[in-house]
Amino acid sequence: MEQYVIKGGNPLVGEVEIGGAKNAALGIVAAAIMADETVTIENLPDVRDINVLLNAIECIGAIVDRVDSHTVRINGRYIGSLCVDNEYIKKIRGSYYLLGALLGKYKKAEVALPGGCNIGSRPIDQHIKGFEALGATVDIEYGLIIAEAERLRGSHIFLDMASVGATINIMLAAVMAEGRTIIENAAKEPHVVDVANFLNSMGANIKGAGTDVIRIRGVASLHKTEYSIIPDQIEAGTFMFAAAATKGDIMVKSVIPKHLEAASAKLLEIGCEVEEFDDAVRVVAAKQLRQTHLKTLTYPGFPTDMQPQIATTLTLCRGTSIVTESIFENRFKYVDELSRMGAKIKVEGNTAIIEGVEKLTGARVNALDLRAGASMVIAGLAAEGITVVEDIVYIQRGYERLDEKLRSLGGQIERVSSEKEVQKFRLMVG
Numbered sequence: 205m206e207q208y209v210i211k212g213g214n215p216l217v218g219e220v221e222i223g224g225a226k227n228a229a230l231g232i233v234a235a236a237i238m239a240d241e242t243v244t245i246e247n248l249p250d251v252r253d254i255n256v257l258l259n260a261i262e263c264i265g266a267i268v269d270r271v272d273s274h275t276v277r278i279n280g281r282y283i284g285s286l287c288v289d290n291e292y293i294k295k296i297r298g299s300y301y302l303l304g305a306l307l308g309k310y311k312k313a314e315v316a317l318p319g320g321c322n323i324g325s326r327p328i329d330q331h332i333k334g335f336e337a338l339g340a341t342v343d344i345e346y347g348l349i350i351a352e353a354e355r356l357r358g359s360h361i362f363l364d365m366a367s368v369g370a371t372i373n374i375m376l377a378a379v380m381a382e383g384r385t386i387i388e389n390a391a392k393e394p395h396v397v398d399v400a401n402f403l404n405s406m407g408a409n410i411k412g413a414g415t416d417v418i419r420i421r422g423v424a425s426l427h428k429t430e431y432s433i434i435p436d437q438i439e440a441g442t443f444m445f446a447a448a449a450t451k452g453d454i455m456v457k458s459v460i461p462k463h464l465e466a467a468s469a470k471l472l473e474i475g476c477e478v479e480e481f482d483d484a485v486r487v488v489a490a491k492q493l494r495q496t497h498l499k500t501l502t503y504p505g506f507p508t509d510m511q512p513q514i515a516t517t518l519t520l521c522r523g524t525s526i527v528t529e530s531i532f533e534n535r536f537k538y539v540d541e542l543s544r545m546g547a548k549i550k551v552e553g554n555t556a557i558i559e560g561v562e563k564l565t566g567a568r569v570n571a572l573d574l575r576a577g578a579s580m581v582i583a584g585l586a587a588e589g590i591t592v593v594e595d596i597v598y599i600q601r602g603y604e605r606l607d608e609k610l611r612s613l614g615g616q617i618e619r620v621s622s623e624k625e626v627q628k629f630r631l632m633v634g
């Protein structure tokens with residue numbers, strides 16, 4: 205099992221390039237199989253979840269040509285199987301987009317029930333409600349979700365909650381359905397808009413993505429395109445909070461600052477300087493930071509995927525902060541890990557009360573899920589002494605070359621796979 209070993213205490217300083225958005229890429233790779241022509245996708249993040257999805261579509265017959273680590277060509281013409289089930293696909297959340305894509309194109313799909321980070325119960329009832337409204341029957345048998353329809357017909361669907369996954373999945377199923385589909389209470393996240401833009405570039409007719417109401421007119425087929433995925437707002441936010449927690453100065457490059465406004469606003473509130481450029485954001489933490497309160501919300505609110513990273517930063521801010529998680533009910537499990545490092549956090553229901561401390565100290569901690577794992581790395585970089593983060597496989601699901609990027613900012617972090625290597629690092633950093 206690989207680990208990160210970190211010697212904390214250095215402010216992170218310098219510039220970092222952000223990659224393509226993982227959660228947009230999952231929808232876009234699935235959507236790509238809906239065309240019988242070659243689709244070229246650029247700015248694809250080279251992370252585990254994407255590679256698992258590419259492997260899954262290859263297994264059912266799609267042609268996948270990795271042009272380089274960030275560019276792929278996909279052609280769905282030769283798909284021969286509509287059943288997606290393997291050991292790895294079960295572990296990723298984005299596998300559910302193959303349901304919408306295959307159902308939309310072939311009117312049938314069988315996909316292993318999705319896994320993903322253990323951050324709550326994560327039902328998919330809204331996805332199923334959408335497929336059924338379009339005319340499909342949906343059953344769960346032998347660990348597979350089986351969706352099937354004679355024909356798909358446009359429908360008026362009202363989501364009970366603005367679910368990112370359900371919005372994208374219903375869009376996928378509806379783009380080739382007969383007639384008009386309306387999704388009300390749709391999710392507005394930038395990656396929803398990116399998947400819609402990608403589908404439109406393939407000839408789909410989707411209007412309103414980024415608002416509460418998405419209108420789709422079904423088309424008979426989708427065609428080739430070349431498309432570049434938007435920057436990953438969560439990777440960017442992770443570096444922004446790493447700058448704050450380590451009292452650093454980072455220029456986060458290749459981003460869309462508008463997508464980072466919720467993070468920027470909180471960083472300003474706690475006392476950082478935040479400078480916005482056309483496609484970059486600079487975060488400077490020059491003085492003692494102070495507490496704030498926040499609640500996670502759907503876009504444009506503060507994203508749940510940045511909650512562990514800001515909470516970690518707040519452990520080092522003066523005063524008492526209150527963080528309320530309103531999207532996933534189980535997203536504070538990392539608090540026990542942070543407590544090992546000296547953080548003072550009390551969780552009551554979906555609220556964490558964080559009493560700022562002078563310092564964190566290095567410890568052996570676990571990456572319990574993707575974003576919790578990233579926040580352990582931030583804590584390790586800010587803490588005194590050595591931190592070992594175990595189970596970094598979770599982090600690798602969504603962060604590309606995290607250790608390398610942090611080293612380029614002056615972070616002392618190595619990826620190791622044995623205790624001997626941990627000891628070697630300890631000797632090296634003194």
Ligand code: EPU
Nearest residue numbers: 227297298326327328329330331365367368369531532574
């Ligand atoms: N929900 C339902 N029923 C549904 C769908 C969702 O009750 O049918 C609930 C969920 O349980 C949750 C809320 O609605 O309480 C929002 O869930 P949503 O569907 O928006 O989340 P998701 O599609 O499962 C995606 C991202 C998550 C990100 C959330 C929120 C992917 C693959 N995952 O999950 O990303 O936290 O949206 O923005 O896109 C991550 O990247 O670390 C990650 C967990």
